[in-house]
Amino acid sequence: MINNTYDADSISVLEGLEAVRKRPGMYIGSVSTKGLNHLIHEIVDNSVDEHLAGFCSRIEVYLEKDGSCTVIDDGRGIPVGMHAKGVPAERLVFTTLHAGGKFDDTVYKTSGGLHGVGSSVVNALSVYLDIEISRDGYVHHDRYERGIPVQELSDGLLPKVQKTKETGTKIRFLPDPEIFEKTAFKAEEVKSRLHETAYLNPELTIVFEDRRGQETERIVYQEPDGLVGFVKELNHSQETVHDVVHFKGESEHIAVEGAFQYINEFHENVLGFCNNIYNAEGGTHITGFKTIFTTIINNYARELGILKEKDANFTGADVRNGMTAVISIKHPDPRFEGQTKTKLDNQDASKAASKVAGEEIQRYFDRNLDTLKAVIGCAEKAAKIRKSEERAKTNLLAKQKFSFDSNGKLANCESRDASRCEIFIVEGDSAGGSAKTARNRTYQAILPIRGKILNVEKASIDKVLANAEIKTMINAFGCGFSEGYGNDFDITKLRYDKIIIMADADVDGAHISTLLLTLFYRFMPELIYEGHVYIAMPPLYKAMPSRGKEEYLYDDRALETYRKKHTGVFTLQRYKGLGEMDSEQLWETTMDPESRRLKQVEIEDARLASSVTEMLMGTEVPPRRQFIYENAVDAELDI
Numbered sequence: 001m002i003n004n005t006y007d008a009d010s011i012s013v014l015e016g017l018e019a020v021r022k023r024p025g026m027y028i029g030s031v032s033t034k035g036l037n038h039l040i041h042e043i044v045d046n047s048v049d050e051h052l053a054g055f056c057s058r059i060e061v062y063l064e065k066d067g068s069c070t071v072i073d074d075g076r077g078i079p080v081g082m083h084a085k086g087v088p089a090e091r092l093v094f095t096t097l098h099a100g101g102k103f104d105d106t107v108y109k110t111s112g113g114l115h116g117v118g119s120s121v122v123n124a125l126s127v128y129l130d131i132e133i134s135r136d137g138y139v140h141h142d143r144y145e146r147g148i149p150v151q152e153l154s155d156g157l158l159p160k161v162q163k164t165k166e167t168g169t170k171i172r173f174l175p176d177p178e179i180f181e182k183t184a185f186k187a188e189e190v191k192s193r194l195h196e197t198a199y200l201n202p203e204l205t206i207v208f209e210d211r212r213g214q215e216t217e218r219i220v221y222q223e224p225d226g227l228v229g230f231v232k233e234l235n236h237s238q239e240t241v242h243d244v245v246h247f248k249g250e251s252e253h254i255a256v257e258g259a260f261q262y263i264n265e266f267h268e269n270v271l272g273f274c275n276n277i278y279n280a281e282g283g284t285h286i287t288g289f290k291t292i293f294t295t296i297i298n299n300y301a302r303e304l305g306i307l308k309e310k311d312a313n314f315t316g317a318d319v320r321n322g323m324t325a326v327i328s329i330k331h332p333d334p335r336f337e338g339q340t341k342t343k344l345d346n347q348d349a350s351k352a353a354s355k356v357a358g359e360e361i362q363r364y365f366d367r368n369l370d371t372l373k374a375v376i377g378c379a380e381k382a383a384k385i386r387k388s389e390e391r392a393k394t395n396l397l398a399k400q401k402f403s404f405d406s407n408g409k410l411a412n413c414e415s416r417d418a419s420r421c422e423i424f425i426v427e428g429d430s431a432g433g434s435a436k437t438a439r440n441r442t443y444q445a446i447l448p449i450r451g452k453i454l455n456v457e458k459a460s461i462d463k464v465l466a467n468a469e470i471k472t473m474i475n476a477f478g479c480g481f482s483e484g485y486g487n488d489f490d491i492t493k494l495r496y497d498k499i500i501i502m503a504d505a506d507v508d509g510a511h512i513s514t515l516l517l518t519l520f521y522r523f524m525p526e527l528i529y530e531g532h533v534y535i536a537m538p539p540l541y542k543a544m545p546s547r548g549k550e551e552y553l554y555d556d557r558a559l560e561t562y563r564k565k566h567t568g569v570f571t572l573q574r575y576k577g578l579g580e581m582d583s584e585q586l587w588e589t590t591m592d593p594e595s596r597r598l599k600q601v602e603i604e605d606a607r608l609a610s611s612v613t614e615m616l617m618g619t620e621v622p623p624r625r626q627f628i629y630e631n632a633v634d635a636e637l638d639i
Contacts, residue, residue, distance in 0.1 A: 017095065017097070017120060017121075017123065017124035017147040019097075020097070020120070020121050020124035020125065020147070021124055021125065021146070021147070021179065024121075024125055024179055027121045028042075028121060028125070030602070031179055031180050031181055032180075032181055032182075032602065033181075033182060033185075033186050033189075034602055035180065036175055036180050036182065036183065036185060036186075037185060037186060037189050037190055037193075039069070039121075039122045039125065039126075039173065039175060040061065040069050040071070040185065040190055040193075041193060042118035042119070042121065042122050043069075043071045043118070043119070043122055043171055043173075044059060044061060044071055044193075044194070044197070045118065045276065045277065046118060046119060047059045047071060047073035047075060047169070048197060048201065048204070048276050049275075050073055050075030050076065051073075051075070051201055051203075051204050052201075052275070052276070052330070053075075055075045055076045055167075056073045056074055056075035056076075056168075056204075057074060057203065057204060057205060058073065058074050058204070058205045058206075058207070059071070059072070059073045059204065059205075059206045059207070060072040060073075060206075060207040060208075060209075061190070061194060061206070061207070061208050061209070062208075062209045062211060063185050063187060063190070063209070063210045063211060063212055064172070064211055064212070065211055065212055066174065067174060067175070067183055067184065067185075067212075068128075068172055068173060068174040068175075069172070069173060069185060070170065070171070070172040071170075071171050071172075072168065072169070072170045072171075073168050073169055074166070074167065074168040075167065075168055075169060076135060076167055076168075077133045077134050077135030077136075077167050077168055077169050078090045078093060078131075078133050078135075078169050079135075080133055080135065080136070080140045080157065080158050081157075082156060082157065086156075087156075088142075088153070088156070088157055088158050090131070090133060090140070090142060090158060091142065091149060091158075093119050093120065094119050094120055094123045094129070094131070094142070094144060094149075095120060095123065095144075095147065095149065096120060097120055097121075120147075122173055123144050123147050123173070124146070124147040125147075125175065125176055125179050125180075126144070126146070126147075126173040126174055126175055126176055127145065127146065127174040127175070127176045127177075128143065128144065128145050128146075128173065128174050129143070129144045129171065129172070129173040129174075130142075130143045130144075130171070130172045130173070131143070131169065131170065131171050131172075132161065132169075132170040133158070133168075133169050133170075134164045134166045134167050134168050134169070134170075135167050135168075137163060137164065137165070138160040138161070138162070138163055138164060139160065139161040139162050139163075139164050140157075140158040140159070140160055140161070141158060141159055141160075141161045142158050146176060187210045187217070190208070191208055191219065193278070194206050194208055194221055195221050195223075196230070196273075196278060197221075197276055198221035198222060198223045199223045199226060199227060199229055199230035199233070199326075200226070200227070200230075200273055200276050200328055201226075201276065202223060202224050202225065202226040203224075204222075205220065205221070205222045206220070206221040206222075207219075207220050207221075208220075208221065226257075226259075227246060227257060227258065227259035227326050227328060228244045228246050228259050230259065230326050231244045231259045231260065231261050231324055231325070231326055232244060232261075234269065234324050234326075235261055235263055235324050238263040238264070238265060238324075239263060239264040239265075240261055240262070240263050240264075241261070241262040241263060241264060241322065241374045241375075241377075241378060242261065242262060242370075242371045242374045242375070243261070243371070244259050244260070244261045245259065245260050245261065245361070245364055245368075245371065246258070246259045247259075247356065247357060247360035247361055247364065248356070248360070249355075249356035249359065249360055250352075250356070251351070251352040251355045251356050252348060252351070252352055253332055254329055254330065254331050254332070254348065254349060254352035255329060255330035256285075256327075256328075256329050256352050256353050256356035256357065257327075257328045257329070258289065258325060258326060258327045258328065258353075258357060259325065259326050260323055260324065260325035260326075261323075261324050261325075262322040262323055262324070262374065262375055262378050263322050263324060264322065265322060266321045266322060266382060266385070267321070267322065268317070268320045268321060268322075268323055269323070269324045269325070270282075270286060270289075270290070270320065270323065270324075270325045270326075270327065271325070271326050271327070272285055272286040272327050272328075272344070273326070273327070273328040273329070274328075274329050274330075274331055274334050274336075274344045274349070275329075275330055275331060275334060276328075277336075279336075279342060279343055279344050280342045280343075280529075280603075281337075281342045281343035281529070282343060282344075283336075283337075283343045283344025283345060283346075283349070284344050284345060284346055284347055284349045284350035284353075285327055285329045285344055285346075285349040285350065285352075285353045286327060286344075286353075287350050288349065288350035288351065288352070288353035288354035288357070289325070289327050289353045289354070289357050290316055290320065291316075291350075291354060292353075292354040292357050292358040292361075293319060293320070293357065293361065294313075294314065294315075294316045294319045294320075295358075296358065296361055296362060296365070297314060297319045297375065297376060297379055298313045298314055298319075300365065300372055300376065301314065301376050301379070304373075304376070306376055306380065314379045314380075314382075314383055315383070315386070317382070317386070318379045318382040318383040318386060319379045319382075321378060321379070321381075321382035322378045322382070323378075327353065327357075329349055329352065329353060331344075331346060331349055333346075334346055334349070409447060409448055409449075409472055410445060410446070410447050410472070410476050411436045411439075411441075411445060411446040411447075412445045413439075413441055413442060413443050413444055413445040414441055414442050414443075415442055415443045416495075417443075418494060418495050418496060418497055419497050420443045420497065421443050421444075421445065421495060421496045421497060421498075422443065422444055422445070422496050422497060422498035422499070422500055423444075423445040423446070423447055423476065423477075423495075423496040423498070423499055423500065424439070424444065424445070424446050424447065424500045424502045424536070424591070425447050425449060425473070425499065425500065425501050425502065425516060426446060426447065426448050426449070426502045426503075426578065427448070427449055427450075427502075427503050427504065427509070427512050427578075428448065428450070428577075428578075428579060429448060429450075430577070430578075430579030431448070431502070431504075431577065431578035431579040432446060432448030433579075434578065434579060434581060434582065434583050434586050435448075435502065435578070435586060435591070437583035438583035438584070438586040438587040438591055439587070439591060440591075444591065445476075445496065447472065447473065447476055449469045449472070449473075450469065452508075452511060452512055452515055453467065453469045453470060453512070453515050453516065453519065454467045454469075454470060454515075454519075455515055455518065456470075456515075456518055456519050456522050456523065457518055457522065464523070470519065473519075476495070477494060477495060477496065477499070477524070477527075478493045478494060478495040479491055479492070479493040479494045479495075479524070480493070481523045481524055489524060489526060491526045491527075491530060494527070494532065496532070497532060498532060498534055498598075499520075499527060499532050499533050499534065500534045500535070500536050500598065501513050501516050501517070501533070501534070501535045501536065502536040502538070502578065502590060502591075503535075503536075503578075504538070504576070504577040504578055505537075505538050505539070505540050505554075505575065506576065506577070509577075513535055517533070517601060520533055520601075521603075528601050528602070528603055529603065531600060531602075533600070533601040534598040534599060534600050534601065535598065535599045535601065536590050536591075536596065536597075536598060537554055537590070537596070537597035537598065537599060538554075538575065538578055538581075538586075538589060538590045539552035539553055539554045539575060539589050539590075540553060540554060540555055540556070540559070540574065540575060541553040541558075541559055541572055541573060541574055541575065542572070542573040542575070542585075543559075543562055543566070543570050543571075543572055543573075544570060544571040544572075544573065545566060545568055545569070545570040545571075546568055546569045546570065547568060548568070552588075552589050554597065559572075578590070
């Protein structure tokens with residue numbers, strides 16, 4: 001009940017780390033598996049900063065049997081002396097937001113953990129955090145429970161456990177189930193991130209162990225080839241056009257390094273990193289690189305007579321088609337959009353990337369004319385196909401143009417307020433009919449599709465654009481689509497805040513959902529990155545006891561639990577498809593915002609997502625079969 005009194009006593013102040021536990025998403029992005037794994041990244045990033053400062057050569061990451069994670073480094077060790085605030089410096093780091101040694105350049109020239117909240121956030125969101133610090137000839141110990149220190153101090157300082165000649169920090173923490181939806185770390189995503197870190201730091205050794213299974217999985221990541229090896233690994237299954245081109249330099253105290261290589265596929269994959277942090281949404285360093293690279297290729301194309309005076313320049317998309325690139329900068333004072341550091345915002349980073357890449361790449365091309373011609377050849381081919389596809393797109397989407405409301409399939413909603421509207425993509429006329437009857441027509445639109453849509457991972461662009469179901473979706477969403485030959489996608493024109501895939505809860509339904517997600521990921525990725533795509537979770541069963549309330553059960557695990565708890569006789573109805581439900585049941589279980597279950601689609605690791613999508617939806621069968629066998633145990637849906 002809302003209190004009508006609003007006075008001075010109504011103002012709450014969250015002390016210490018209470019704010020983190022109250023609003024964890026502000027600090028780690030979410031409380032899903034993505035946010036859970038982010039805890040590991042925060043601690044590892046601190047160790048990597050020690051490496052960048054020249055004091056750490058080895059990091060060890062262990063996923064322990066009890067669900068905790070241990071991170072060990074051989075850096076200098078977190079300071080343990082008495083701080084001016086009257087507490088040991090280590091305790092200040094782990095209990096105070098915005099406390100750390102990274103707010104000036106006297107301790108760290110460059111750093112990934114610049115906000116000073118990483119360690120304290122991990123501490124706040126853990127059941128316990130145990131730390132051992134080796135420095136000054138001793139091992140010092142501290143321990144916290146849900147962010148509260150429980151280790152008694154000795155004369156105001158951390159107790160000394162034993163003598164040592166080593167230096168470094170060992171942290172073990174257990175994520176709090178009161179905070180996170182699930183507390184089991186996803187090893188594949190952790191390994192992918194650690195491997196990236198090894199590529200970005202050729203002189204660093206990273207040891208990973210997953211101790212949770214019957215047998216310990218152990219991997220040692222050491223990549224002396226650095227970014228060259230990174231690009232080779234990204235292109236390992238592709239037909240490459242030339243050897244990897246590597247460049248590095250410094251401008252205005254910003255170190256810039258990059259590597260790129262072209263493949264015989266119309267696909268662009270440019271990854272950006274700042275101070276070893278992956279910037280999923282890119283940023284100014286990527287913009288600077290892309291802009292100067294397009295300029296360089298157009299200038300060379302005109303010098304060589306490949307582009308005539310009457311010809312238009314190659315577009316950026318033309319120039320980058322087939323490119324795989326990694327751009328990494330080291331910045332003394334980076335600004336990121338948000339604590340999770342998905343996008344770099346420094347304008348000087350754009351200038352530095354442009355200057356270093358411009359000078360070094362031109363120097364390379366002047367000495368390697370064959371590589372230059374091969375790259376320009378890729379741009380030529382992409383430009384020709386782009387122009388052809390633009391004509392095809394005009395014919396397909398203009399000639400056969402149908403209105404937003406009258407294409408014969410879409411049952412649109414009445415509201416035009418995109419922030420309120422949602423569209424359900426439903427397979428089949430039967431389920432579509434039930435959904436149209438069940439919906440709230442004020443803000444819910446229904447788009448039935450027939451059977452399984454085209455697998456866009458295997459299809460050419462002309463077939464994608466010619467597909468009737470895909471055309472219907474493009475037209476209904478209202479924001480166009482992205483593809484390798486240009487970009488006509490505008491997220492601001494999206495007509496629905498939620499795009500909800502509503503398929504049957506069986507294998508065919510899962511296949512349809514996967515095909516749709518592949519379409520969105522390859523041609524409308526912003527829909528996923530900006531959180532607009534959801535999967536509806538219809539129930540598998542309806543339990544009808546002889547006495548008591550009927551209950552919907554959403555999976556086999558729920559059925560097992562129901563059978564254990566319910567001792568009386570009950571009738572079980574198995575839903576083979578959404579079409580078997582009447583409109584009232586469909587509304588109650590799957591469409592009503594007050595009672596339904598939706599799974600928001602997120603991408604934890606863009607590089608991993610791209611390679612897995614290619615594997616699962618591509619033409620090669622053996623790696624797909626192997627992946628399914630290895631991951632079958634984890635093949636349950638997150639709710």
